[in-house]
Amino acid sequence: MKYNIAVIPGDGIGPEIIGEARKVLDKVGMVYGHDFQYTNVLMGGISIDTHGVPLTDEALETAKNSDSVLLGAVGGDVGNSKWYDVAPNLRPEAGLLAIRKGLNLFANIRPAYLYKELSDACPLKQEIIGDGFDMVIMRELTGGLYFGERHTKEVDGVMTAVDTLTYNENEIRRIAVKAFDIAMKRRKKVTSVDKANVLDSSRLWRSVVEEVAKDYPQVMLSHMLVDNCAMQLVMNPGQFDVILTENMFGDILSDEASMITGSIGMLSSASMNESKFGMYEPSHGSAPDIAGKNIANPIATILSAAMMLRYSFDLDMEASAVESAVEQVLKEGYRTADIYSEGCKKVTTAEMGDLIAKRI
Amino acid sequence: MKYNIAVIPGDGIGPEIIGEARKVLDKVGMVYGHDFQYTNVLMGGISIDTHGVPLTDEALETAKNSDSVLLGAVGGDVGNSKWYDVAPNLRPEAGLLAIRKGLNLFANIRPAYLYKELSDACPLKQEIIGDGFDMVIMRELTGGLYFGERHTKEVDGVMTAVDTLTYNENEIRRIAVKAFDIAMKRRKKVTSVDKANVLDSSRLWRSVVEEVAKDYPQVMLSHMLVDNCAMQLVMNPGQFDVILTENMFGDILSDEASMITGSIGMLSSASMNESKFGMYEPSHGSAPDIAGKNIANPIATILSAAMMLRYSFDLDMEASAVESAVEQVLKEGYRTADIYSEGCKKVTTAEMGDLIAKRI
Numbered sequence A, B: 001m002k003y004n005i006a007v008i009p010g011d012g013i014g015p016e017i018i019g020e021a022r023k024v025l026d027k028v029g030m031v032y033g034h035d036f037q038y039t040n041v042l043m044g045g046i047s048i049d050t051h052g053v054p055l056t057d058e059a060l061e062t063a064k065n066s067d068s069v070l071l072g073a074v075g076g077d078v079g080n081s082k083w084y085d086v087a088p089n090l091r092p093e094a095g096l097l098a099i100r101k102g103l104n105l106f107a108n109i110r111p112a113y114l115y116k117e118l119s120d121a122c123p124l125k126q127e128i129i130g131d132g133f134d135m136v137i138m139r140e141l142t143g144g145l146y147f148g149e150r151h152t153k154e155v156d157g158v159m160t161a162v163d164t165l166t167y168n169e170n171e172i173r174r175i176a177v178k179a180f181d182i183a184m185k186r187r188k189k190v191t192s193v194d195k196a197n198v199l200d201s202s203r204l205w206r207s208v209v210e211e212v213a214k215d216y217p218q219v220m221l222s223h224m225l226v227d228n229c230a231m232q233l234v235m236n237p238g239q240f241d242v243i244l245t246e247n248m249f250g251d252i253l254s255d256e257a258s259m260i261t262g263s264i265g266m267l268s269s270a271s272m273n274e275s276k277f278g279m280y281e282p283s284h285g286s287a288p289d290i291a292g293k294n295i296a297n298p299i300a301t302i303l304s305a306a307m308m309l310r311y312s313f314d315l316d317m318e319a320s321a322v323e324s325a326v327e328q329v330l331k332e333g334y335r336t337a338d339i340y341s342e343g344c345k346k347v348t349t350a351e352m353g354d355l356i357a358k359r360i
């Protein structure tokens, strides 16, 4: 079958890691008889350089008309890049926010798990890690403080800035349903994270999540305050299966969760709409400091492509083949610089892509 | 001299740990010739049980008329307590929010550092800890999402909840000044944490903080996004001296920071107004599960009393005496259950208080 994939290399290491993911997808196509067609889309700094804006309407349209989107990373070095000498809505990251909203990608799925082979890089002690951990953060991505009304103006001669955190029951319900659906395929545990002792939006969140939970009697639901969750991630990460939370809390907690794995270069993510359409991207950023050096780790992007095969194209077998190839290569001791430890074989970005593609 | 201290034992382990802090203060009074007078104030669950509300106007007045406030902890077991079967503004924690606002305690100072003697309990690996870490979180405490307008109502038949995040330049300036003042007495580094790539309030925050920084040419200021900070705390806590941030981010980050020390039972905190008035309390909660068992760790509360001596009463020598006594007792190997490890001497709450008082 033919699949039209909008590919957004973006900035920094984006083009390099996307190149390796395409390499792997092409191999999957060859072996399993699929035809992956790629359309290049500009977003972020490179779009600013070319068109003066981080995402053009045409670029968004191209993404919309594709079967799925594969994204590298956007953004540059904030302190040292002309991209940031402009209004916030013209900066590279604004393209990311615009495409999330424009494609209605409300469900951001970020897995965070410990690679046994890489547990040396985990910042947590062995007593804390125990038998390892394996969680998914389900972050609401198109609501809350990110997309609420905001303004800055003088009030009685004093500069005052306002942001608004809004959620309605439909927005909460649809992300909760996604979280429970994923939990059903996993260890059947949802931890919904909010600040219900302070926020109205959190109290509505809690009540809608409890309503949704009634349709999933097999799933164990618990609620946790966001400050407590930030502590629990460090003290006992193994307790989590699916963490369900709103946009800003999800931003903070998913980064914390990815960091405790010690292998952020390995973590993929998906952002989905109501149907099977999704945008797939590594959890890490554009790492401008190592761009163009052929040393970035392409695995997070390759695993994001695997997520795409599974979630958007229903190609479970093909997705598993990619995941197994990654595992295989790690078992054989191949490592990019970010995950290298003594006794392993250090490889470049391109070599890592080749090694994985070869094992499919 | 005579000092009038409003004492709020609160709920759970609150009364026990407050008892030990008073024991220590009394010893300080005896040795150094001060007269500490205590007025008991009800707040939290115990106030609900007695007066039907978590904080009465009279209680707030008593606190206002004191020279400083010493607080144990408020709140119960959310799932299992009648205190939570009511509207949020009638729950124990609402008393805490009301007294913060009522006393204008906008500057919340939460130190988080590693006790060399207790580094076994730190969840982070030795490579991450390095030479240890010692930071102070300066959290804005009376603005932002905590005290913005909020409501929940039907909009076009859909339940919708709104919270508002507001900051004006004066609110930002006064907390920034406190942070820079503290940095001047420490390692002269301020990391201001915000989400300036998304929020208007964060952009105002950043610009006001930069303005304040001009008055402190010796202090090194840097900005960090909140999601990145959540990662950096786990990967490289040693980089931080003073973290300056708004209310909600401070709630999350200060809990994460306290957890990576592994000794949350040891961490004190202060909440100050413009002048020297402050409310002092342990960073940990009311721990209802261990209440009344004489096993809680009173050290965080005792160190909070030391902060009170230093910040509100200018009794530096006395504060240092308390801190040294705590260190002494730890060096001698005495431990409450929460920080106990093999080879140490396990003591009760009351014994720990006695041991510390005796060494002053």
Ligand SMILES: CC(C)[C@H](C(=O)O)[C@@H](O)C(=O)O
Pocket (backbone or CB within 6 Å): A093, A096, A097, A251, B197, B198, B227
């Ligand atoms: C770049 C930024 C706007 C974005 C966010 O906050 O969502 C990023 O941190 C992320 O988590 O994808």
Ligand SMILES: CC(C)[C@H](C(=O)O)[C@@H](O)C(=O)O
Pocket (backbone or CB within 6 Å): A197, A198, A227, B093, B096, B097, B251
């Ligand atoms: C109890 C709660 C309202 C409070 C807060 O969020 O400020 C607590 O978590 C804290 O950090 O002191």
